[in-house]
Amino acid sequence: MSNIDYILKKKYHKYKTKYYNIRGGQVGTSLSSLPIVTLATCALDQWSLDFIGNLDRIIRSIKIAKNNGAKYRLGPELEICGYGCEDHFYEADILKHSWECLAKILDSDLTDGIICDIGMPISHYGVRYNCRVYCLNREIILIRPKMFLADDGNYRESRWFTGWSSEKIHILDRFKLPQDIKNIILEQRRKVTGKIQEDENIYVPFGVAILECNDCTIASETCEELFTPESPNVMLGLEGVDIITNGSSSYHQLNKINFRHSLITGATAKMGGVYVYSNQIGCDGGRLIFDGDACICTNGHFVNISEQLTFKEVDVITAKVNLDDVRTYRAGIVSRNIQAAEHKLIVPKIKVNFSLCEPNAIEYNSTVDFIPIPYEQQIGLAPARYLWDYLRRSGAKGFFIPLSGGIDSGSTALIVYLMCHYVKEFIDTNSKSDNEYDKKEAENMMNDLKKIIDNSGEKSLTEARYNEIKSDPKKICNRLLYTCNMPTKYNTGRIKLYAQGVADAIGSYHITAPINDAFNAEKNIAPNIIFYKDTEEVKNHDADWELGKYKSLPQFETYTYKGTEYKVDQYEIPTWVNNITLNESPQPAASIPRFKNKSGNWLEHLAIQNIQARLRMVTAYYMAQILPLYRYNEDYYFGKPNYESYKTEVDKILKQEVKEGQDPSDVNYEEFLPASYHAFHKEYLARANKVGYLLVLASSNADEAIRGFYTKYDASSGDINPIGSYSKKEIKDFLWYYANEKNNTNRNFEVYKYILTVTASPELTPEREEKGKKLIQSDEVDMEMRYDELYQYGLMRKRDALGPLSMFYFMLKQMKDRKDNSAGCIEVVNKSGRDPFGRVLSKFDIKDIKAIDVYNKIKTFYDYYCRNRNKMTSITPSIHATNYSPDDNRFDLRPYLYPYLKLQYDDMEQIAKELDKKGYFKQ
Numbered sequence: 001m002s003n004i005d006y007i008l009k010k011k012y013h014k015y016k017t018k019y020y021n022i023r024g025g026q027v028g029t030s031l032s033s034l035p036i037v038t039l040a041t042c043a044l045d046q047w048s049l050d051f052i053g054n055l056d057r058i059i060r061s062i063k064i065a066k067n068n069g070a071k072y073r074l075g076p077e078l079e080i081c082g083y084g085c086e087d088h089f090y091e092a093d094i095l096k097h098s099w100e101c102l103a104k105i106l107d108s109d110l111t112d113g114i115i116c117d118i119g120m121p122i123s124h125y126g127v128r129y130n131c132r133v134y135c136l137n138r139e140i141i142l143i144r145p146k147m148f149l150a151d152d153g154n155y156r157e158s159r160w161f162t163g164w165s166s167e168k169i170h171i172l173d174r175f176k177l178p179q180d181i182k183n184i185i186l187e188q189r190r191k192v193t194g195k196i197q198e199d200e201n202i203y204v205p206f207g208v209a210i211l212e213c214n215d216c217t218i219a220s221e222t223c224e225e226l227f228t229p230e231s232p233n234v235m236l237g238l239e240g241v242d243i244i245t246n247g248s249s250s251y252h253q254l255n256k257i258n259f260r261h262s263l264i265t266g267a268t269a270k271m272g273g274v275y276v277y278s279n280q281i282g283c284d285g286g287r288l289i290f291d292g293d294a295c296i297c298t299n300g301h302f303v304n305i306s307e308q309l310t311f312k313e314v315d316v317i318t319a320k321v322n323l324d325d326v327r328t329y330r331a332g333i334v335s336r337n338i339q340a341a342e343h344k345l346i347v348p349k350i351k352v353n354f355s356l357c358e359p360n361a362i363e364y365n366s367t368v369d370f371i372p373i374p375y376e377q378q379i380g381l382a383p384a385r386y387l388w389d390y391l392r393r394s395g396a397k398g399f400f401i402p403l404s405g406g407i408d409s410g411s412t413a414l415i416v417y418l419m420c421h422y423v424k425e426f427i428d429t430n431s432k433s434d435n436e437y438d439k440k441e442a443e444n445m446m447n448d449l450k451k452i453i454d455n456s457g458e459k460s461l462t463e464a465r466y467n468e469i470k471s472d473p474k475k476i477c478n479r480l481l482y483t484c485n486m487p488t489k490y491n492t493g494r495i496k497l498y499a500q501g502v503a504d505a506i507g508s509y510h511i512t513a514p515i516n517d518a519f520n521a522e523k524n525i526a527p528n529i530i531f532y533k534d535t536e537e538v539k540n541h542d543a544d545w546e547l548g549k550y551k552s553l554p555q556f557e558t559y560t561y562k563g564t565e566y567k568v569d570q571y572e573i574p575t576w577v578n579n580i581t582l583n584e585s586p587q588p589a590a591s592i593p594r595f596k597n598k599s600g601n602w603l604e605h606l607a608i609q610n611i612q613a614r615l616r617m618v619t620a621y622y623m624a625q626i627l628p629l630y631r632y633n634e635d636y637y638f639g640k641p642n643y644e645s646y647k648t649e650v651d652k653i654l655k656q657e658v659k660e661g662q663d664p665s666d667v668n669y670e671e672f673l674p675a676s677y678h679a680f681h682k683e684y685l686a687r688a689n690k691v692g693y694l695l696v697l698a699s700s701n702a703d704e705a706i707r708g709f710y711t712k713y714d715a716s717s718g719d720i721n722p723i724g725s726y727s728k729k730e731i732k733d734f735l736w737y738y739a740n741e742k743n744n745t746n747r748n749f750e751v752y753k754y755i756l757t758v759t760a761s762p763e764l765t766p767e768r769e770e771k772g773k774k775l776i777q778s779d780e781v782d783m784e785m786r787y788d789e790l791y792q793y794g795l796m797r798k799r800d801a802l803g804p805l806s807m808f809y810f811m812l813k814q815m816k817d818r819k820d821n822s823a824g825c826i827e828v829v830n831k832s833g834r835d836p837f838g839r840v841l842s843k844f845d846i847k848d849i850k851a852i853d854v855y856n857k858i859k860t861f862y863d864y865y866c867r868n869r870n871k872m873t874s875i876t877p878s879i880h881a882t883n884y885s886p887d888d889n890r891f892d893l894r895p896y897l898y899p900y901l902k903l904q905y906d907d908m909e910q911i912a913k914e915l916d917k918k919g920y921f922k923q
Helices: 051-067 083-090 092-106 179-193 232-238 256-269 323-331 334-342 375-394 407-431 436-453 463-470 473-480 493-506 516-523 536-546 602-636 641-657 675-688 702-707 728-739 750-757 779-783 787-799 804-822 851-873 902-917
Strands: 036-044 072-074 115-124 127-136 139-145 173-176 203-206 210-212 217-221 243-247 274-283 289-291 295-298 301-305 314-322 349-351 399-402 481-485 509-512 555-561 564-570 768-770 773-775
Touching: 036 051, 036 243, 036 295, 051 072, 051 092, 051 314, 051 436, 072 243, 072 274, 083 092, 092 115, 092 127, 092 179, 115 139, 115 173, 115 243, 139 179, 217 232, 232 243, 232 256, 232 334, 256 274, 256 295, 256 301, 274 375, 289 375, 295 314, 301 314, 314 323, 314 436, 323 334, 375 407, 375 436, 375 728, 399 407, 399 602, 407 436, 407 473, 407 481, 407 493, 407 728, 407 750, 436 463, 436 473, 463 473, 473 481, 481 493, 481 602, 493 509, 493 750, 509 602, 516 602, 602 675, 641 675, 702 787, 702 851, 728 750, 728 787, 779 787, 787 804, 787 851, 804 851, 804 902, 851 902
Parallel strands: 036 072, 036 274, 072 115, 139 203, 210 349, 217 243, 243 274, 399 481, 481 509
Antiparallel strands: 036 314, 115 127, 127 139, 173 203, 210 217, 274 289, 274 295, 295 301, 555 564, 768 773
16 A cells, blocks of 8 residues: 555546645644654765765665664755756756666665655656655655746756746646656555556656645755745745755855854744755865755754764764644744634645654754854865865866965965865764764775875875875875975065975975076067068969969878777978078067066066966976876885886986987987886886876965956966955955964964965066165055955945946945044954945045045946956856855856946046035035
């Protein structure tokens, strides 16, 4: 017999019977016990399209829930396929593989005695829905489609899914199950009844419904539905649902968790009830980091909360909840009861012959307090958690950072160290746990770490050496992080000192690679350009191309590679091309590009700086490819007699065979190796070919991205940018937090105190003298605005959606209020630099401020913003972490070619002049 009373009925079109229009009675519990139900929810580290891995984590979560005595298990949104599949959701394969995974769950004892609420995509009548699938005792009892889709911020759900219409909320469709699922269900029924069921189509309810079990009621909403003004939990609460659940994929933003908690506690505080919340955790393959935070809340108070941004892959929490508390709490809310009594019952109910309450139970969970992670710690923890997933899933062997010794690259390096610290802490804590599942988590992490550290995959490290490395986060960091300082002659000695200081503090594998010779070589290309002479010989042949004289070119030859035949171009160069006369006279010395303070112009000044900046990106990727090989040789070969003898022989061959002026790398020394070295050489190449690569981390902040104050393809370029969502202010707060002695136990981060006190500078130009003082290049001078101003512009532009004119009005009011309150002094409203509304305040000199000054500041910002917005199309993807991120590709969708904003500027200027005539700031 099925768990739902009508599942075997042959004839029905809609589940709209009298049963669904009346309130079902609640079955009482024993007078000697309390109606206590054990609920489980989880945070899973799912990965888009990793069906096998996702299924394994789902199965582990169900086993843990059952082991803890739970009768209901909730999982994240779209947990089978992964939330971030994006345009892969268009593919039929996604649906097929999701059903395939669900079939494996149903074709086992996993759902025996427990309701499993699983997220997956489903197509119903040709429309794709984001669904919750309720499974019990190897059957599906309900498919609940999502009603309200998320389409703000980074969400694009309506691109792939359709929301279930609210007009259909009072009815249930029937869904025809796929053949594989039907076979599993029929086989299960045969085992239970002993009868062979006729081969018929099996339908399950599809729509919004309440599960009415023997002793309680359950219903769900999905992710965004919690955040909507008219959330389904309001309707469900008025219909008397005891337990409301939410399988979610809510990504991390600074302090977003506080808002999420306020919605969960608020939903149950005003109407009573139990709210169970699940979420993803980690990186699922895109820019987002999910923060976990699975929780269970009763009557406005949490009874259990999972660890935020945990490094676990499967984090399951359970709670024993007393349903009498819910019913007593609701009885005391008179206004809720009046509305519930007058509420028209519209949600269908499905009677499920299953009891969730435990017999003879009297113990249940007490309330717990939520202790938020300080926002400075979140700045480091969130990208650290992301980078761990990125590293172990990418197959890379570590990270490479161009380390300038400044705030941005120093903070990126610290984030990687924190990743190593949390990995070590996680292994130590969970490997000693009495819980077998926690021990398994620690074992998995140790295996991942060992695989990364052993950069050839051939066990180049001994077990003793590996144990030594994993015992200290600095030693782990030394294996996973490579840092490189790349100075030119324009860099001061401090950057080498601070870069080395950061490397010493975190333990990274640090090198210095001067790029001055490369810089000079690149710069001197300009005066050595060779120009073609405009000769008659060249002109006479121009027509030959137009007339198609060379259409027979190229000629093709075939080439076979791994069984496939390819065509290879074989060009025949006309003889007249080789006879072109070239002007090989070098340009005069005056054409060598120069800095502004060396008689150069602005274009030259920028070009020379950009050469240095871009060389650092090229060098970074070069080092990221060759350093792992050097490290492998260091681990596996250095000091071994056969390797040392081999290297001596190679050096000897190169000395003999390299001609004067010849590049040693052009000599194929293998041809000259004695036969006794051939076997070793073959083995060495085979091992070296398996050595991995490093991921290059970019280091540029959100303020510089908004202003466009960076060079395309410089240190702002890499594989991923951990700090690209953060402002300079937040990065400084993060560094101060860890440089503080009380927050850096057993860590020597004193160097960051020095880094934080020096002038932010790219050091791409020579020092200049002014009034007898030597001055270095300054970010804020070059930008013509301060970082704290940029931060406020960024907030107003994105978070507050203010255009130039609205921004001008806001700044006028802000400056007027501050001038009135500060009596002409330069003050910030409070120590945090924030006004009562949370907006960060700029340190304007307001002593003699005029409206025209505010106009000029806004205009300067928008001039640079519009001019440089095109750079955002090529900027490195950053980990999303704030609500004002300028990421063009996902979060901040705007044009990249802007006009001159003449009307906006004219309006602002006119208003400013009129206000100054009226003495606006003197009133």
